[in-house]
Amino acid sequence: MRKTLVVGNWKMNGSKAQTEALLSELLALGPWSSDVAVCPPLPYLAQVQALLQGSGVMWGGQDVSAHNGQGAYTGEVSATMLKDFGATYAIVGHSERRTYHAENDQLVAAKAKAALAQGIVPIVCVGETRAEREAGHTDAVVQRQLGAAIRSLGARIGEVVVAYEPVWAIGTGLTATPEQAQAVHARLRQQLLAATPAAAQMRILYGGSVKPDNAAQLFAQPDIDGGLIGGAALKASDFDAICRA
Numbered sequence: 001m002r003k004t005l006v007v008g009n010w011k012m013n014g015s016k017a018q019t020e021a022l023l024s025e026l027l028a029l030g031p032w033s034s035d036v037a038v039c040p041p042l043p044y045l046a047q048v049q050a051l052l053q054g055s056g057v058m059w060g061g062q063d064v065s066a067h068n069g070q071g072a073y074t075g076e077v078s079a080t081m082l083k084d085f086g087a088t089y090a091i092v093g094h095s096e097r098r099t100y101h102a103e104n105d106q107l108v109a110a111k112a113k114a115a116l117a118q119g120i121v122p123i124v125c126v127g128e129t130r131a132e133r134e135a136g137h138t139d140a141v142v143q144r145q146l147g148a149a150i151r152s153l154g155a156r157i158g159e160v161v162v163a164y165e166p167v168w169a170i171g172t173g174l175t176a177t178p179e180q181a182q183a184v185h186a187r188l189r190q191q192l193l194a195a196t197p198a199a200a201q202m203r204i205l206y207g208g209s210v211k212p213d214n215a216a217q218l219f220a221q222p223d224i225d226g227g228l229i230g231g232a233a234l235k236a237s238d239f240d241a242i243c244r245a
């Protein structure tokens with residue numbers, strides 16, 4: 001039995017005051033029977049750690065460097081540093097990183113590997129654009145993206161979380177139907193199972209305009225094990241409702 005995981009991806013949003021308000025409101029609404037985590041912008045990581053320590057809610061980075069430890073990599077933050085702040089997760093390969101920062105499958109796989117090496121669980125994002133879906137290339141795209149991570153991690157792929165996020169559904173209000181999402185999730189799990197039997201226990205999250213009113217139907221699908229939540233993670237009552245879905 002896989003435990004549902006709901007991760008809030010705050011993206012480039014918030015302030016010290018908003019972080020404090022959002023988390024205190026959220027903690028007052030918990031606890032939840034699902035696993036819950038938030039990924040704030042990095043300047044707020046220490047504040048999030050202080051507010052969430054001991055609460056049962058986990059936290060992580062929205063990205064991580066492919067380079068480990070310390071070094072001359074201006075602007076980068078290593079998994080070692082995330083670990084120093086008690087982080088559990090690091091999102092890697094989010095479509096906004098792939099699009100605006102030209103991250104390719106190989107770099108994303110290297111980031112996942114660097115995270116795992118430091119005991120940070122990578123949340124490996126895959127997803128097709130609207131044009132790719134309309135051309136019938138959804139499976140080929142997501143399998144290529146996931147395949148790069150599988151080749152880089154080998155059997156350790158069983159230790160990651162996968163997030164299927166159709167690019168056309170992110171921040172657009174368009175959601176994949178539960179059936180559309182389930183079909184992709186089932187094929188991703190088949191691909192993972194070919195690499196490790198542990199895939200039966202792996203969590204594959206859905207992301208892309210998840211809201212309180214569609215979360216329950218999505219999470220009820222057999223291969224959807226929770227969600228990666230953008231916009232709705234910025235409102236405590238919405239995020240709480242999704243965590244309960």
Ligand code: PGA
Nearest residue numbers: 170171208209229230231
């Ligand atoms: P959204 O973002 O929920 O705002 O669509 C999801 C994501 O990008 O992780």
